[in-house]
Amino acid sequence: MKRTLTTLLAAAACVAAFAQQPAPAADAAAPTPKTPAMQIDDLLSGAGAFFLATADGDQPKLRPLGAHHVVDGKVWLGVGEFKNVYRQLVANPKCEVVALQPEGGKWLRWTGRAAFAEGEEREKLEEIFLEAMPHLRKIYDKSPGKRMMCFTLADARAELIPLMPPGEVLLDETAAAAPAPRKALVACFSATGTTKGVAERLAAAIGADFFEIVPEKPYTAADRDWRNQESRSSVEMADRASRPAIAGAAPDLADYGTVYVGFPIWWYREPSIVDTFVEGNAAALAGKTVVPFATSGGSGMGDSAKNIQALAPDAKVAEGRRFRADATSDDLKTWADGF
Numbered sequence: 001m002k003r004t005l006t007t008l009l010a011a012a013a014c015v016a017a018f019a020q021q022p023a024p025a026a027d028a029a030a031p032t033p034k035t036p037a038m039q040i041d042d043l044l045s046g047a048g049a050f051f052l053a054t055a056d057g058d059q060p061k062l063r064p065l066g067a068h069h070v071v072d073g074k075v076w077l078g079v080g081e082f083k084n085v086y087r088q089l090v091a092n093p094k095c096e097v098v099a100l101q102p103e104g105g106k107w108l109r110w111t112g113r114a115a116f117a118e119g120e121e122r123e124k125l126e127e128i129f130l131e132a133m134p135h136l137r138k139i140y141d142k143s144p145g146k147r148m149m150c151f152t153l154a155d156a157r158a159e160l161i162p163l164m165p166p167g168e169v170l171l172d173e174t175a176a177a178a179p180a181p182r183k184a185l186v187a188c189f190s191a192t193g194t195t196k197g198v199a200e201r202l203a204a205a206i207g208a209d210f211f212e213i214v215p216e217k218p219y220t221a222a223d224r225d226w227r228n229q230e231s232r233s234s235v236e237m238a239d240r241a242s243r244p245a246i247a248g249a250a251p252d253l254a255d256y257g258t259v260y261v262g263f264p265i266w267w268y269r270e271p272s273i274v275d276t277f278v279e280g281n282a283a284a285l286a287g288k289t290v291v292p293f294a295t296s297g298g299s300g301m302g303d304s305a306k307n308i309q310a311l312a313p314d315a316k317v318a319e320g321r322r323f324r325a326d327a328t329s330d331d332l333k334t335w336a337d338g339f
């Protein structure tokens with residue numbers, strides 16, 4: 001441990017020459033609150049040396065740095081144009097800075113995307129860095145390939161983290177054993193898109209997966225003609241054993257805890273193709289909550305829930321609800337959160 005600390009301190013001493021001068025003291029009479037950039041700058045100064053992590057392909061790389069300046073409200077760091085660190089940041093700008101506070105037992109984690117200064121700003125910053133470290137002018141002589149490349153962290157997040165937060169967890173084997181929260185699936189059949197619109201809003205509102213029950217043979221307008229007793233839908237709906245084929249396979253229902261099943265009301269109940277879906281997945285629906293919902297021309301759910309329960313006897317089938325075509329996401333979410 002002692003050896004590790006000594007090595008770390010040696011690294012800090014090596015880069016101490018890079019550390020910037022402390023900022024002038026603020027006007028004691030009218031202290032202004034420090035911006036996040038000023039706070040980060042203070043923490044970097046307090047640490048003396050800090051560490052910049054980059055990715056070299058799939059290999060993490062860390063190195064100590066010391067130079068930093070607040071210019072135009074941003075904290076800037078500098079790296080040599082000829083160094084691997086610069087090459088890595090250009091290839092993958094994601095990076096992280098860590099600075100350990102010598103006192104107070106806290107450390108800074110500052111994560112973001114390296115955004116290099118360009119044009120006039122680049123010239124200005126390079127000069128600021130070199131003026132603070134004139135001995136480096138021999139190395140960073142501004143000739144091509146030998147420039148000081150200044151960057152800040154864009155889209156950044158900075159955290160000041162206690163070394164020993166209260167209630168630090170040393171061992172927790174229960175988390176791995178706890179079951180993952182069950183996902184929800186919204187499955188829906190829709191002949192003309194009305195129920196599909198509601199179902200998609202519902203899925204988006206509750207963060208559920210969406211699956212459309214698509215008939216192998218689509219229902220044409222003639223097929224859906226409820227006034228014609230000979231139409232496909234009239235024939236199917238008159239035959240309780242009718243099971244129109246579904247195109248493609250249903251998703252694996254194993255991951256889902258709740259399955260919302262949406263459909264248009266046909267002849268005061270769920271269309272036969274919904275029976276195909278429920279019956280065909282009865283085993284997979286065992287133990288799950290199944291929640292029917294529908295749109296219609298005005299009728300309610302009728303016996304839909306009872307019929308679905310009979311086809312999936314081991315599922316917990318809720319009564320369900322009919323929605324208007326313009327049901328809002330809020331209405332749908334409030335309702336769905338009840339299951």
Ligand SMILES: Cc1cc2nc3c(=O)[nH]c(=O)nc-3n(C[C@H](O)[C@H](O)[C@H](O)COP(=O)(O)O)c2cc1C
Binds near residue numbers: 194196265266296299
């Ligand atoms: C064959 C058929 C039968 C229907 N039966 C009923 C019914 O019994 N009661 C009702 O209110 N609406 C009925 N409708 C109207 C639909 O339920 C309604 O238009 C629904 O919102 C359409 O949804 P979709 O666009 O998702 O298919 C029926 C429609 C069709 C095509």
